Amino acid sequence: MKLKKIKAIYLGISIILGFVFTVSFLTVYVSDAINRGNACGCFIPIPYMILILSSLGLFVGFFSFYLIVSKQIKEKKSFTKDINELLNFLESDERVIINILIKNKGKLNQSKFETESGLHRVKIHRIIEKLSLKRVIIKTKVGKINKIELNPSINEVFVEN
Structure with missing residues (x-):
């Protein structure tokens, strides 16, 4: 490309x-x-x-x-x-979270997902845990805030510089 x-x-x-x-x-x-x-x-x-x-x-x-x-x-x-074709292997809620991350250049605080996705906080937490286990995202704790980032190899493909 x-x-x-x-x-x-x-x-x-x-x-x-x-x-x-x-x-x-x-x-x-x-x-x-x-x-x-x-x-x-x-x-x-x-x-x-x-x-x-x-x-x-x-x-x-x-x-x-x-x-x-x-x-x-x-x-x-x-x-x-x-992007949409590549994300078909994910569940629909997981796809929503990944699309939000892509729109925000691969990085976002976990608290922002609730306002952007319309999903409940607990559901977002569970989705993030699943994606973290699949190594699609990286969850970093900074004090009381969880920073969520796309895996660098995935970030290269999906996020425009």
Whole structure:
């Protein structure tokens, strides 16, 4: 998935660099024509060339933005679909807890689960104990607070950096 994102970024950068090269070449061509006193003898008159280059710049900018953003939106939709398919091995309540952790970047205090899930405190405690035994989450006691984290290997897969 990261490889596709990198390819899209490289494609966008190469399109922009191609545009910059074209503008640079045409600028040198026009300045050379002006220095020779041949300003109106260009293949394309200078006022039209400025208009064409600015329009081309807008087109290249929008096109490269569209390429990069549309791929990221498609990846995000397929990623969300993949998450739900991967979580099918869990019970529905366990899935709710994991989804809450994913939304909170893999870390959350146990007390916050009650407000976010709508489940009772005891039920949340039991679910967290089950997930901890399955090594899906890591429960760390900090004073009276239980910090719940996704297992680092699972966190890598599900949580976006």
